[in-house]
Amino acid sequence: MLSELEQLESDALGQLDGISDVDGLEAWRIAYLGSKGRLKAMMPRLKEVSREEKPAVGKRLNEVKKSLETAFEARKSTASSSASVGPTVDVTEPGIGGGGGCRHVLSRTMAEVAEVFARMGFAIAEGPEVEDERHNFTALNIPPEHPARDEIENFYLAGSEGGLKLLRSQTSTVQIRAMEKQKPPLRVTAIGRVYRPDTHDATHYSMFHQIEGLYIDRGVNMVDLKTVLFQFARTYFGEEAEVRMRPGFFPFTEPSAEIDMKMRVKDEWMWVELGGCGMVHPNVLSSAGIDPEEYTGYAFGLGIERIAMRKYGIPDLRWFYDNDARFLRQF
Ligand code: DAH
Numbered sequence: 263m264l265s266e267l268e269q270l271e272s273d274a275l276g277q278l279d280g281i282s283d284v285d286g287l288e289a290w291r292i293a294y295l296g297s298k299g300r301l302k303a304m305m306p307r308l309k310e311v312s313r314e315e316k317p318a319v320g321k322r323l324n325e326v327k328k329s330l331e332t333a334f335e336a337r338k339s340t341a342s343s344s345a346s347v348g349p350t351v352d353v354t355e356p357g358i359g360g361g362g363g364c365r366h367v368l369s370r371t372m373a374e375v376a377e378v379f380a381r382m383g384f385a386i387a388e389g390p391e392v393e394d395e396r397h398n399f400t401a402l403n404i405p406p407e408h409p410a411r412d413e414i415e416n417f418y419l420a421g422s423e424g425g426l427k428l429l430r431s432q433t434s435t436v437q438i439r440a441m442e443k444q445k446p447p448l449r450v451t452a453i454g455r456v457y458r459p460d461t462h463d464a465t466h467y468s469m470f471h472q473i474e475g476l477y478i479d480r481g482v483n484m485v486d487l488k489t490v491l492f493q494f495a496r497t498y499f500g501e502e503a504e505v506r507m508r509p510g511f512f513p514f515t516e517p518s519a520e521i522d523m524k525m526r527v528k529d530e531w532m533w534v535e536l537g538g539c540g541m542v543h544p545n546v547l548s549s550a551g552i553d554p555e556e557y558t559g560y561a562f563g564l565g566i567e568r569i570a571m572r573k574y575g576i577p578d579l580r581w582f583y584d585n586d587a588r589f590l591r592q593f
Contacts, residue, residue, distance in 0.1 A: 263304070263307060263310075263311055263315075263319055266304070267319075267322050267323065267326050270294075270301065270304070270326065271326045274294045274333075275330070275333055277290060278334065278337055281337065281341075282341055283341065287334070287337060287341055294330055295327075295330055301326065301330065304323060305323070308320060364590065364591060364593065365593070366582075366593075367570055367574065367582065367590065368471060368567065371566055372453050372471065375494075375498065375566065375569060376451060376453055376473070378498050379473075379475065380451075382490060384449050384451040384475060385449065385450050385451075386452070387439065387440040387443075387452045388436065388439075388454070389430070389433070389436035389439040389440075389452060391457075392419065392429060393428060393430040393435050394424075395411075396438075397435040397438045398428060398431060398432070398435050400549070401546065401549040401550060402437070402546060403513045403546050403549070404513045404514070410431070410513075415431070415458065416429075416431050416457075416458070417429040417431075417458075429456075429457035430456055431456055432456055432474075432563060433453070433456060433473070433474035434514060434563055436474055436476075437476045437542070437546070438549070438550055440476060441476075441547075441550035442550055442551070446478040446479055446480075446559070447478065448476065448478045448559075449477045449478075449479075450475070450476050451473055451474060452473070453474075453566065454471065455469055455470070455471055456472050458470075463579075463580075464577065464579055465568070465579055467567070467583065469583075470565060470566070470567050470579075471565070471566035472537070472564065472565055472566060473563070473564050473569075474561070474562070474563045475561060475563075476542070476561045477561075478542065478547070478552065478557050478558070478559030479557065479558075480556065481558065482559050482560055483541070484541060486560060487539055487541070487560035487562065491521060491539065492505055495523065498569070498573065499523075499572065503523065504523065505523055507521055507522075507539070508520050508522065510538055510540070512540055513543070514540075514542065514546050514561070515540025515542060515543055516540060516543045516544075517541060519538065519539050520537075520539075521537050521538065521539055521564065522535050523568075523572055534568060535568075536564045536565060536569065536572075537562060537565055538562065538563055539562035540562075542559040542560065542561050547559070567579050567582060570582070574593065
């Protein structure tokens with residue numbers, strides 16, 4: 263009887279291995295563990311066994327029963343978990359598109375522009391968007407009575423602790439922060455948002471982006487500045503890019519220049535101002551603790567939106583902020 267029990271166990275487990283569907287499992291349970299199953303049928307035969315053998319056979323009977331029950335439960339749980347996923351997922355079915363987004367054209371432009379300057383040796387500098395008067399004006403040689411400080415030209419923050427604060431109106435603030443942090447030689451760009459209460463039109467918005475450049479070392483001059491700007495224009499816009507510099511005025515540079523680029527606005531080619539530049543004013547160097555007798559430097563600030571408009575032929579600056587997916591998806 264012991265050998266019959268062995269046989270039964272190996273038959274049962276062998277068969278169970280090949281079953282994966284719920285109906286097959288139930289048939290197996292009935293055949294082996296059911297009230298008329300093969301195991302039950304062995305029970306009465308315990309009577310035939312001699313007294314000495316009875317404990318051993320009885321024990322074996324129980325063991326086989328346990329082993330079949332355990333194997334059955336294990337099989338059932340894997341079959342039912344695969345059954346619940348199985349038929350409902352058709353892996354050959356084409357998926358439903360997630361409608362993946364794309365990078366905003368301005369983020370893309372900023373990354374591209376930063377990369378061009380990075381290749382020319384400019385590191386990345388950063389500064390906060392909420393600034394104090396010192397970094398936005400005073401250290402940049404903008405005197406207290408200067409119209410650039412006017413309330414209608416800036417977003418001053420009410421109730422600022424520790425002195426008047428404002429949303430920075432230019433990334434030139436980062437020039438000061440970079441000079442405070444690092445002694446020359448210093449070559450950085452800073453890209454970010456600036457804020458001015460301008461009326462929105464095709465070329466103005468109350469929030470926009472600038473890239474600031476600053477290079478300070480011994481013997482830096484205006485030719486270095488012109489070279490780097492022309493190099494940028496040609497690298498980014500192509501060899502045919504037209505750029506011009508004309509005299510300008512900024513309190514923080516002397517001499518100062520405006521940078522224009524020829525671009526298409528509503529089917530018309532015109533010179534559009536991209537920003538300003540110049541040689542860093544000695545007062546600015548001094549206010550950041552750099553000796554103007556020893557070091558000179560140049561600085562420039564360009565509008566990112568205008569660069570993107572020129573690069574991608576976008577006629578209206580407001581489109582960047584309308585959030586119309588039909589526009590944004592094109593880039
Ligand atoms: N900060 C100026 C503006 O927002 C732009 C500018 C002009 C930046 C001359 C400079 C510079 O670094 O040298 O209009």
